[in-house]
Amino acid sequence: MAEMKVADIRAMSEDQMDEAIGNLKKERFNLRFQRATGQLEDTSRLREARRDIARIKTIAAQKRAAKK
Numbered sequence: 197m198a199e200m201k202v203a204d205i206r207a208m209s210e211d212q213m214d215e216a217i218g219n220l221k222k223e224r225f226n227l228r229f230q231r232a233t234g235q236l237e238d239t240s241r242l243r244e245a246r247r248d249i250a251r252i253k254t255i256a257a258q259k260r261a262a263k264k
Contacts, residue, residue, distance in 0.1 A: 213255070217253065220249045221249065227241055227242050228242070
């Protein structure tokens, strides 16, 4: 999965954002497991997944603040 773009995230609903965060957390867990066992080939994907999670959480917080 490639790095998520801000415009794509802003177009998501809250449910879609929650689902995306869940999927990214599962992927991150699997990537950490692969790294620990020496099977991880694309080490930069760990960083991308972590940043995608943060990006989605930030935009979700902005949307919640805008509703108030």
